[in-house]
Amino acid sequence: MQFATSISGFVAIYIFMLAAFAGWVIIGHVPAILHTPLMSGSNFVHGIVVVGGMFALLNASTVQEQAIGFFAVLLGAGNAAGGYAVTDRMLAMFQTSGHQTKHAKHGHAKPSHRKKS
Amino acid sequence: MLTMIPQLTIGAADLAAAFLFMYGLKRMSSPVTAPSGIFVAGVGMLVAVLASFLYAFSVGAAAKPHLMVNLALAVIALVVGAGAAWWSGKKVAMTSMPQMVALYNGMGGGAAGAIAAVELLGNKADGVTQIVVTLMGALIGAVSLSGSLIAWAKLDGVIKRPLRVRGQQAFNAMVMLATLAIGGTVVFAALGGAVPLLAMPTLIYLFFACALVFGVLMTLPIGGADMPVVISIYNAFTGLAVGLEGFVLQNPALMIAGMVVGAAGLLLTLLMAKAMNRSVGNVLFTNFGSIAKQKHGDIKGSLKPVEAGDAGIFMRYAKEVIIVPGYGLAVAQGQQKLYEFVKLLQSAGVTVKFAIHPVAGRMPGQMDVLLAEAGVPYDLIFQLEDINDEFANADVALVIGANDVVNPAARTDKSSPIFGMPILNADHAKKVYVVKRGQGKGYADIVNALFYGDNCDMVYGDAQAVLVKMIEAVRGLGLSAAA
Numbered sequence: 001m002q003f004a005t006s007i008s009g010f011v012a013i014y015i016f017m018l019a020a021f022a023g024w025v026i027i028g029h030v031p032a033i034l035h036t037p038l039m040s041g042s043n044f045v046h047g048i049v050v051v052g053g054m055f056a057l058l059n060a061s062t063v064q065e066q067a068i069g070f071f072a073v074l075l076g077a078g079n080a081a082g083g084y085a086v087t088d089r090m091l092a093m094f095q096t097s098g099h100q101t102k103h104a105k106h107g108h109a110k111p112s113h114r115k116k117s
Numbered sequence: 118m119l120t121m122i123p124q125l126t127i128g129a130a131d132l133a134a135a136f137l138f139m140y141g142l143k144r145m146s147s148p149v150t151a152p153s154g155i156f157v158a159g160v161g162m163l164v165a166v167l168a169s170f171l172y173a174f175s176v177g178a179a180a181k182p183h184l185m186v187n188l189a190l191a192v193i194a195l196v197v198g199a200g201a202a203w204w205s206g207k208k209v210a211m212t213s214m215p216q217m218v219a220l221y222n223g224m225g226g227g228a229a230g231a232i233a234a235v236e237l238l239g240n241k242a243d244g245v246t247q248i249v250v251t252l253m254g255a256l257i258g259a260v261s262l263s264g265s266l267i268a269w270a271k272l273d274g275v276i277k278r279p280l281r282v283r284g285q286q287a288f289n290a291m292v293m294l295a296t297l298a299i300g301g302t303v304v305f306a307a308l309g310g311a312v313p314l315l316a317m318p319t320l321i322y323l324f325f326a327c328a329l330v331f332g333v334l335m336t337l338p339i340g341g342a343d344m345p346v347v348i349s350i351y352n353a354f355t356g357l358a359v360g361l362e363g364f365v366l367q368n369p370a371l372m373i374a375g376m377v378v379g380a381a382g383l384l385l386t387l388l389m390a391k392a393m394n395r396s397v398g399n400v401l402f403t404n405f406g407s408i409a410k411q412k413h414g415d416i417k418g419s420l421k422p423v424e425a426g427d428a429g430i431f432m433r434y435a436k437e438v439i440i441v442p443g444y445g446l447a448v449a450q451g452q453q454k455l456y457e458f459v460k461l462l463q464s465a466g467v468t469v470k471f472a473i474h475p476v477a478g479r480m481p482g483q484m485d486v487l488l489a490e491a492g493v494p495y496d497l498i499f500q501l502e503d504i505n506d507e508f509a510n511a512d513v514a515l516v517i518g519a520n521d522v523v524n525p526a527a528r529t530d531k532s533s534p535i536f537g538m539p540i541l542n543a544d545h546a547k548k549v550y551v552v553k554r555g556q557g558k559g560y561a562d563i564v565n566a567l568f569y570g571d572n573c574d575m576v577y578g579d580a581q582a583v584l585v586k587m588i589e590a591v592r593g594l595g596l597s598a599a600a
Binding site: 006007008009012015016019020021022023024026027028029030031032033034035036037038039040041042043044045046047048049050051052053054055056057058059060061062064065066068069070071072073074075076077078079080081082083084085086087088089090091092093094095096097 | 138147148154156158165166170173176177190194195200202203206209211221225227228229231232246349355359362367369372374375377379381384475483492496497500
């Protein structure tokens with residue numbers, strides 16, 4: 001990213017401020033019923049840290065840096081993949097009465113199957 | 118000019134990812150569009166991760182000889198980390214969702230902390246702003262890592278009781294101050310100041326150790342029912358740590374995604390604290406159980422146990438039943454049986470609704486997810502403010518594994534530790550059945566006046582077993598369930 005003008009001082013604070021505001025507004029509209037998927041979904045979003053881990057690992061020049069960088073990518077990848085998996089699973093379960101006849105069997109079969117495993 | 122291409126690609130990919138994250142989260146504001154929302158965000162993540170391999174084209178001279186090894190390590194870490202988490206995420210029971218979310222939170226915090234460690238140990242951060250921001254991200258990330266692991270252990274039942282000792286607050290404050298002092302020394306040393314006795318790497322390790330210890334100490338005394346606040350706050354912490362490390366790495370995608378999550382986590386934290394009528398500080402730094410105990414004397418009446426079958430049959434002939442699920446339902450894995458019972462009542466012409474308290478369960482919205490898993494359509498599920506007035510019209514309020522969230526003392530008894538907390542007005546229903554494992558008290562460790570009311574009967578037993586008996590009893594009436 002060296003080609004870009006560096007993000008420093010007030011520019012960084014502007015980015016932080018606008019992002020925080022956007023997050024607050026977007027999340028404020030999510031109904032309480034979706035709070036758990038929302039939480040795991042935002043959990044997934046901070047899995048983007050894996051990209052930072054990649055940068056650190058690829059630029060590692062000592063064994064120590066390699067080890068810590070490896071750790072960063074491992075945890076970041078886990079955060080992203082796990083967050084996605086659980087959010088996707090939970091959101092697939094929400095349905096209205098209208099859809100019920102169509103999805104009833106579907107909705108039942110999957111969770112009970114999982115519990116056995 | 119050719120060397121610019123990878124950098125431009127990374128920049129464009131990160132921009133796309135930041136947009137897709139926000140658009141995806143926006144789509145999560147309705148159950149109808151939400152599944153596509155997480156998919157959109159997932160595409161953003163995939164694009165950003167794939168593009169991050171292009172960092173290989175711009176590594177510094179020192180890292181050049183190690184590039185192949187590093188690339189191999191990266192692939193292994195990605196495959197192993199993502200694979201293991203994906204597998205566990207697909208397999209985990211819905212009732213264990215709070216501990217899974219806590220675990221993923223901790224992983225994100227740990228990753229942010231590790232990035233900070235690489236930057237600090239490799240002397241890559243320069244200038245006082247960079248170093249201070251790196252240290253802040255490291256501190257928050259490390260606290261989030263160890264704190265989330267403790268939260269996971271508590272939720273998973275590895276740690277059974279909150280650990281509280283005299284002078285804990287003072288000790289925790291000292292650990293925090295020590296961490297900050299070491300951080301200050303690191304900044305001083307990095308700017309060329311002479312620090313006697315300790316070498317720079319030692320200082321950095323010490324800093325991380327203190328931060329990790331603080332996370333553990335901070336989370337240990339917090340009890341089970343306060344977990345919704347704790348999980349939300351660590352979500353916010355990890356987001357913040359990621360955002361700060363994004364600044365250090367000069368990566369706007371990390372900055373934006375981290376801050377969006379930080380704000381979201383903060384909003385949820387405040388919502389949860391409000392639903393308990395306590396401040397966030399109160400949840401984190403006060404030992405809830407140690408507040409003055411209520412006198413037992415001022416509650417009249419007695420506990421009246423009834424058979425599950427009788428309660429089931431009574432509800433079969435009611436017009437409207439409102440169900441209040443709590444953590445006990447999740448513990449008993451009773452959600453499937455509950456919906457089976459509800460369908461039976463519905464087919465007999467009973468109107469059934471679910472009333473959810475914001476802090477029911479161990480994370481925000483946990484009850485909604487459990488009911489959704491069982492197949493309950495979400496238009497039957499109502500939040501506190503939308504249904505509270507309706508209890509007065511309901512024939513039966515069926516409270517399953519919930520306690521403090523229906524304690525009328527919150528409305529009337531000024532001396533009660535939960536006074537002022539918004540509660541579900543289950544006591545206003547004509548008849549109340551409380552399904553409970555035993556006569557024990559709830560999390561707040563106070564007597565629940567609801568249970569002693571004239572209109573309340575107790576059904577003792579494991580929620581799932583009780584529901585099975587209720588289903589059998591109603592079926593036993595011989596009325597066609599399809600009628």
